[in-house]
Amino acid sequence: MTSMPPAASARAASILLLGIVYLSFVSLGLPDAVMGVAWPAMRLQMGQPLAAMGILTITLMASAVTSAWLTPRLVAVVGTGAVVAGSCTLTGLALCGFSVAPSFGWLVLLAVPLGAGGGAVDASMNQFVAAHYTSRHMNWLHGFWGMGAATGPVVMGLALASAGGWAVGARHIGLIQLGLGVVLWFALPLWRHSPGKSSASNDPDDKPIRGASKAFKPLAMQALWLSPLCFLLYVAAEMGTYLWAASLLVGNRGIGLPEAGIWVSVYFASITLGRFSAGLFANHLGNRRLIALGIALATVGALLFALPTLPHALNLAGLVLMGLGCAPVFPSLMHEPARRFAPEVARKVIAWQMMASYAGGSVIPAAFGLIATWLGLEAVMPMVVLMLIVLALAVRRLNQLS
Secondary structure, X not given: OOOOOHHHHHHHHHHHHHXXXXXXXXXXXXXXXXXHHHHHHHHHHHOOOHHHHHHHHHHHHHHHHHHHHHHHHHHHHHOHHHHHHHHHHHHHHHHHHHHHOOOHHHHHHHHHHHHHHHHHHHXXXXXXXXXXXXXXXXXXXXXXXXHHHHHHHHHHHHHHOOOOOHHHHHHHHHHHHHHHHHHHHHOHHHHHHOOOHHHOOOOHHHHHHOOOOOOOOOOOHHHHHHHHHHHHHHHHHHHHHHHHHHHHHHHHOOOOHHXXXXXXXXXHHHHHHHHHHHHHHHHHHOXXXXXXXXXXXXXXXXXXXXXXXXXXXXXXXXXXXXXXXXOOHHHHHHHOHHHHOOHHHHHHHHHHHHHHHHHHHHHHHHHHHXXXXXXXXXXXXXXXXXXXXXXXXXXXXXXXXX
């Protein structure tokens, strides 16, 4: 029997590693949307008010932010593969713990490893893909996160319809996570076959570095805080729309709750499908063009959704258009630090970007709730439009600096 040539063997291992990378982001997405689906049943069983969800959310966010901040140092010690495998195992154990938690206090305690595991996978994998793969792969990576995030609520919904309730759903998702963790642990040897992206990329943004060391612009301190700011603004706009669109449709646009729920799902699906589609063109267009086109499309969509005097069909088309525009922005922005900064700086910037993302996805959408209370729900989408405009200006300035 003839053995596979070394070059072919390395290529096969590299392809397998890419599959593992995508699998890790499916595992990251699985628990993300579950809490919102399960909370009505969880709070009744635990005897908690609706507002207690805020305690869990803050705990999850604080744990994820801390973990994202510490991850670059941990990766430097044990490697990306071990961090991802360990984090996936940690989230699986936490979810299994949720299923047997006797009180709300235990849920809060278990939210610490759940958030920490998610933050570590998020930060380490984004840094790894930004350093070793192209913009196409980064867009597809976040598309796979969407697949996981869409699957989790389905599993929980089926569990809620059964006699076992939310605890069975948490246990099943936890066991899936543990199974993925086992695969990731066995796949650790594949991480030795990390590809050298710069020599094989067709991304226009990478052309200056092909076959040579990247000549970075002089480091500007303004660029170091503009990068995280862009993520805070983007995630606030995306998640603010996701969280408040149904309330706006039901309370102000005369659409029933079931139909509103479907349109919010369509918005989320348009982001996921848009990321897979954007991956097909990412290497040809380059990150910066994709980001500019995405922000422009998202702004037009948000504006259409924000105008209550337009026909419902145009409002809903705007929501879908915003999702399609949002699709390439996060992955392409996440892919950029490796192009903008030296490797040791890029790793830190990506961790800061993840921290800003968590803040943008929790604190600002909550602030939208206060704005809606004071000024009405119709004030939310104009704020989203404003954030997208400021994001466009921030990205333009960042491009000038780096």
